[in-house]
Amino acid sequence: MVAKQKRADGERTRTAIVREAVTLATVDGLEGLSIGHLASALDMSKSGVYAHFGSKQELQLATVDEAGQIFRREVIEPALAAAPGLAQLVSVCDAFFDHLVRRTFPGGCFFAGAVLEMGTRPGPVKEEIAAFQLEFTACIRQFAETAIERQELPADEDPDALTFELNGIILAANASYVLREDPAVLDMARTIVRRRLNIAATSPP
């Protein structure tokens, strides 16, 4: 089979399409994301957009992939840059809250919405979303385990439970922030994270 080689301009527009698709999908959902809307938002023809993917499902997969990359860049990587252990736990939560105030996506966390929307729709799109959700929680869990090893957290702390709780705080913050655009809920979330981890409650600017 011949590896189809792509052209530079095609790759550029594909990137632009997918980037716009992520934004639209956080508002309209992955199912509500329509090729017509996408095309007019990009000043392109429907078929011009469509040709890059061949099916709506491929577009959805590309959109989820792009959202994952953005989330990694904005939330996971900043946390990985922090000191291993407890600092990473705080950092990943703070990075998430920053991610929200930065309004990268108008509809809040892409994956929080995608999980609930696609959870009942079996198929590769759901699988990719589930895989990313697993990657994220596994990341938090790893931070927690390291923190326990380093005795920054009590030895009897359950990493799974802690991961669950922090994930819950993140989801509650996202939901509240989407509904009422009040940054105060993020301050409260930061405070709660610190109290849960037994850290002096000095939240960063």
Added chain:
Amino acid sequence: MVAKQKRADGERTRTAIVREAVTLATVDGLEGLSIGHLASALDMSKSGVYAHFGSKQELQLATVDEAGQIFRREVIEPALAAAPGLAQLVSVCDAFFDHLVRRTFPGGCFFAGAVLEMGTRPGPVKEEIAAFQLEFTACIRQFAETAIERQELPADEDPDALTFELNGIILAANASYVLREDPAVLDMARTIVRRRLNIAATSPP
């Protein structure tokens, strides 16, 4: 203006429509909920369904209202029946987890999805969803305050923070349960709620 009086059979079918609408909306979302699907699911004509509401938005409002009633009946009222204070806090969480395993809605908690879907769509539907979300959190907060008054919780416990955390646990449980239909996540959620409230971790059958 003359109060239009309804007929018994009309009220019956309207109830049936709204009930089905709630179920469909937990899977397809409130925007994805279509009158055509609804009609064929009920073995009715589109216009027959449509006549009961006059617009899709009215249908959505009726759907949210019905979902609220179901949620009150299945989650809030059982908690109100418990002993005031700490028992009500545990009870409301347990009732929510029961609500999930009972699979009243195939797509998990109606409002968890609705908040994220409609949060970026200003209008009466969003307002009604926000109002119910507020009612629910206010309910939890009231339980927390009572528990503090009765000294079942430390005096320095912050009711708002506790409400936020419990809401987070609920949202995390819902998301995980929708994605992977593993009841184990609900057991973990129950355990976490009890540990958070300093209760002996004997989870009910």
Added chain:
DNA sequence: TCACAGTACGACCGATCGTGCTATCTTGTC
């Protein structure tokens, strides 16, 4: 019983959906 309002239906509207096919550009390679 009779008339009327409520109920439900089927046909239909314009718009948009995802998806093809074809033709015309544009780009990279020789």
Added chain:
DNA sequence: GACAAGATAGCACGATCGGTCGTACTGTGA
């Protein structure tokens, strides 16, 4: 600069969307 292949547009399709209209049926109060 020719040429193949990728990129984009134009057009059309069947299906479905929310919504309207005219009409037939039926429950119910007078």
